Amino acid sequence: MNALAKACVLALVLCAPATVTAETKTHRLAIHVSEDQADKMNMVLNNVRNAIEYFEGKGEKVEVRVVAYGPGLAMFRDDISPVKDRLSEYRRKYANVSFVGCRNTLDGMSKRESRQIALVGEAIEVATGIGHLIELQEQGWTYIRP
Numbered sequence: 001m002n003a004l005a006k007a008c009v010l011a012l013v014l015c016a017p018a019t020v021t022a023e024t025k026t027h028r029l030a031i032h033v034s035e036d037q038a039d040k041m042n043m044v045l046n047n048v049r050n051a052i053e054y055f056e057g058k059g060e061k062v063e064v065r066v067v068a069y070g071p072g073l074a075m076f077r078d079d080i081s082p083v084k085d086r087l088s089e090y091r092r093k094y095a096n097v098s099f100v101g102c103r104n105t106l107d108g109m110s111k112r113e114s115r116q117i118a119l120v121g122e123a124i125e126v127a128t129g130i131g132h133l134i135e136l137q138e139q140g141w142t143y144i145r146p
Helices: 003-013 037-055 070-078 084-091 103-113 130-140
Strands: 028-032 061-068 097-102 123-128 142-144
Touching: 003 028, 028 037, 028 070, 028 130, 037 061, 037 070, 037 084, 061 070, 061 130, 070 103, 084 097, 097 103, 097 130, 103 123, 123 130, 130 142
Parallel strands: 028 061, 028 142, 061 097, 097 123
Antiparallel strands: none
């Protein structure tokens, strides 16, 4: 094959449309809650919804994890959560959302109040909220603290 023929073949290969499609990336968002303020908790849930609608509207995947510790754990407390109904609604509506509470904080609250405190059924426990956030960031999750 002469040089001109090779150049033509190379040009055809380079100009041909790609037939391999990339897999859709999954965006991963970790949101931190450490304040006991109902307006902040509602804002976090609004942010969750907005992120899901944005990425799914673009045909992309997203996974959201809300991590609460310290005073922010009130968001997931079964007895006092000001957003308890919304948490339940979000778990039914969004399979890609998880709620995570800090066991260290929960144990401290239970001790101070001299009673066992339970989290809402939608929340799972991790040993430490801050440690969990660090691990998520090390795994490439995007971290947001509203």
